Amino acid sequence: MPRVSIPDTDKIFDVNTGEILYDSLYDRGHELPHGCLSGSCGACRVEVLSGSENLMPPGVIEQNTIESLRMELKVENIRLSCRAKVTGDVTIRPIK
Numbered sequence: 001m002p003r004v005s006i007p008d009t010d011k012i013f014d015v016n017t018g019e020i021l022y023d024s025l026y027d028r029g030h031e032l033p034h035g036c037l038s039g040s041c042g043a044c045r046v047e048v049l050s051g052s053e054n055l056m057p058p059g060v061i062e063q064n065t066i067e068s069l070r071m072e073l074k075v076e077n078i079r080l081s082c083r084a085k086v087t088g089d090v091t092i093r094p095i096k
């Protein structure tokens with residue numbers, strides 16, 4: 001069972017393989033920052049501190065939004081919690 005860690009909050013969640021990151025935490029009582037929940041606004045962005053290989057590769061919509069955010073924020077390991085599917089352990093930090 002994959003484990004999602006959020007060091008800034010000292011919270012760790014066991015989630016199901018293939019769950020969308022945002023949904024998996026919301027269902028367990030932790031709401032990440034969000035907006036559209038469809039991959040285009042970027043409000044749900046998180047920095048992946050470890051385990052980026054344990055998120056399924058981004059689709060076209062997520063990839064386009066990520067590329068815009070990378071240029072704007074100068075952060076490399078960005079994913080969108082409303083789109084990224086978890087396949088193994090990851091450590092994340094929401095980006096304000």
Ligand code: FES
Nearest residue numbers: 035036037042082
């Ligand atoms: S909430 Fe808008 S891109 Fe995820």
